[in-house]
Amino acid sequence: MRILHVAAEVHPLIKTGGLADVVGSLPAAQVALGHEVSVLVPGYPAVMAAGPFEFQYDISNPGEPPARLLRGELAGGVELLVLDQPYYFERPGSPYTDEQGNGWPDNYRRFAHFGYVGARLSQLDDRGGVLHAHDWHAGLAPAYLRAALADRASCFTIHNIAYQGRYSVAEYAEVGLPGEFYGYDGIEFHGDWSFLKAGLVYSDAITTVSPTYAREILTPEFGFGLDGLLNYRRRDLHGILNGVDYTVWDPASDAALEQTYDAKTLKRKAVSKAALQTAVGLDPVPDRLLVGVVSRLTVQKGFDLALEPLEALLADDALQLVLLGSGAGDLEAAFSDLARRFPGRCAVQIGYDELQAHRIFGGADAILVPSRFEPCGLTQMYGLRYGTLPIVRRTGGLADTVTDYNGKNRAAATGFIFGAASATALRRTLGRAIKAYAEPALWRKLAQNGMRQDFGWERAARAYVDLYARIGAE
Numbered sequence: 001m002r003i004l005h006v007a008a009e010v011h012p013l014i015k016t017g018g019l020a021d022v023v024g025s026l027p028a029a030q031v032a033l034g035h036e037v038s039v040l041v042p043g044y045p046a047v048m049a050a051g052p053f054e055f056q057y058d059i060s061n062p063g064e065p066p067a068r069l070l071r072g073e074l075a076g077g078v079e080l081l082v083l084d085q086p087y088y089f090e091r092p093g094s095p096y097t098d099e100q101g102n103g104w105p106d107n108y109r110r111f112a113h114f115g116y117v118g119a120r121l122s123q124l125d126d127r128g129g130v131l132h133a134h135d136w137h138a139g140l141a142p143a144y145l146r147a148a149l150a151d152r153a154s155c156f157t158i159h160n161i162a163y164q165g166r167y168s169v170a171e172y173a174e175v176g177l178p179g180e181f182y183g184y185d186g187i188e189f190h191g192d193w194s195f196l197k198a199g200l201v202y203s204d205a206i207t208t209v210s211p212t213y214a215r216e217i218l219t220p221e222f223g224f225g226l227d228g229l230l231n232y233r234r235r236d237l238h239g240i241l242n243g244v245d246y247t248v249w250d251p252a253s254d255a256a257l258e259q260t261y262d263a264k265t266l267k268r269k270a271v272s273k274a275a276l277q278t279a280v281g282l283d284p285v286p287d288r289l290l291v292g293v294v295s296r297l298t299v300q301k302g303f304d305l306a307l308e309p310l311e312a313l314l315a316d317d318a319l320q321l322v323l324l325g326s327g328a329g330d331l332e333a334a335f336s337d338l339a340r341r342f343p344g345r346c347a348v349q350i351g352y353d354e355l356q357a358h359r360i361f362g363g364a365d366a367i368l369v370p371s372r373f374e375p376c377g378l379t380q381m382y383g384l385r386y387g388t389l390p391i392v393r394r395t396g397g398l399a400d401t402v403t404d405y406n407g408k409n410r411a412a413a414t415g416f417i418f419g420a421a422s423a424t425a426l427r428r429t430l431g432r433a434i435k436a437y438a439e440p441a442l443w444r445k446l447a448q449n450g451m452r453q454d455f456g457w458e459r460a461a462r463a464y465v466d467l468y469a470r471i472g473a474e
């Protein structure tokens with residue numbers, strides 16, 4: 001089958017979150033199943049730096065800045081297609097913002113055109129197949145296909161429904177979609193319009209990244225205003241759990257670790273723990289529960305709930321904390337303050353650091369993910385593979401991937417789960433983890449249970465291909 005993924009991020013070229021990991025892994029898993037797979041991404045500076053790429057053709061469009069299509073290759077035999085359009089994409093900062101974190105005012109034009117190019121490439125491809133668009137940035141691709149009455153199946157994946165790409169009616173006039181799409185049953189959204197809604201309305205199939213999140217987004221609490229539409233389309237909505245790329249995330253071969261290890265040699269993890277403690281300035285004690293965090297610091301991730309319990313437990317010398325993250329200024333400041341007040345017990349690095357993320361998964365004993373909502377979540381799955389027990393909230397993919405230790409299920413449990421989004425519930429669960437950690441044989445068993453879980457991509461790759469076939473892709 002011919003598969004074209006259209007996405008704003010792809011690991012290892014450009015990444016701000018889990019979207020990049022998925023687009024960096026799923027296509028290769030589909031190639032491994034025998035399919036012909038391409039990924040279209042914008043030519044940001046970080047992407048262009050991975051070149052040189054082969055020039056394909058001029059893909060300029062009237063009324064849009066000059067554009068070229070370039071071709072390269074990603075790991076695993078995946079074709080990389082780059083939309084080289086300097087006016088839109090040769091900019092400093094993140095894919096979506098300037099260096100100060102302000103969204104580019106013309107993001108709707110940048111990503112509308114990106115979606116347009118995705119739709120056009122899909123139509124031009126005489127091998128047929130499916131267009132698979134990811135998140136709001138690619139949400140207009142299915143709409144352009146529909147507008148062109150193209151005979152091409154499309155699938156749209158929600159990686160996070162909270163980010164919708166919402167714009168005003170004046171801006172709609174600039175993106176070249178038909179006026180009749182601007183209705184409540186089309187692209188219009190409470191007087192504005194939304195890229196994400198376009199993806200949901202005009203794609204043949206909708207997926208999201210875990211079965212639990214697929215159910216949650218049907219409710220007003222999690223649907224961010226789109227639960228009505230999703231209920232209307234619920235027969236076309238599927239939850240397919242993300243996978244983990246074990247060629248990148250495996251403690252047995254991870255070059256970032258001081259000491260590699262696997263489930264059988266788990267004792268060696270202590271070496272990576274000691275190296276991490278030394279590197280970040282924590283007291284080199286081997287027997288204090290070291291809790292790691294690798295996360296965006298946003299309301300979604302729930303770290304505001306964690307501040308108070310962590311402070312109390314740090315004051316009691318009951319655990320150590322190593323945090324790597326960035327996001328909301330108040331949370332960055334609060335955690336930095338915690339590190340200042342508890343030197344040797346709490347280390348905080350504000351920023352984005354891929355290598356350090358690996359070292360935290362390798363060196364910490366537990367990984368904390370207290371999200372209010374979590375479409376899938378990858379870090380808890382990395383934690384499982386690294387024998388770093390996830391402490392998570394029962395939501396979305398966290399609920400689908402972690403088995404709570406309830407005191408009786410040591411043969412099956414893989415981590416700790418709390419229900420209520422409250423500091424009290426989190427404190428209690430951290431207490432349960434501390435207690436379990438005091439029993440080394442129990443802790444080792446739970447870690448090994450997690451390390452033996454298989455969240456590889458093959459299962460998800462097959463599920464997507466089955467779905468493409470059901471919507472008529474060949």
Ligand code: ADP
Nearest residue numbers: 017018295296325351352353354357377378379
């Ligand atoms: P989200 O996509 O909502 O941010 P996920 O758990 O799906 O959450 O994916 C997050 C990805 O980003 C993981 O690969 C995680 O390791 C990585 N990540 C998050 N914050 C950082 C950071 N500060 N430094 C390095 N990697 C990070």
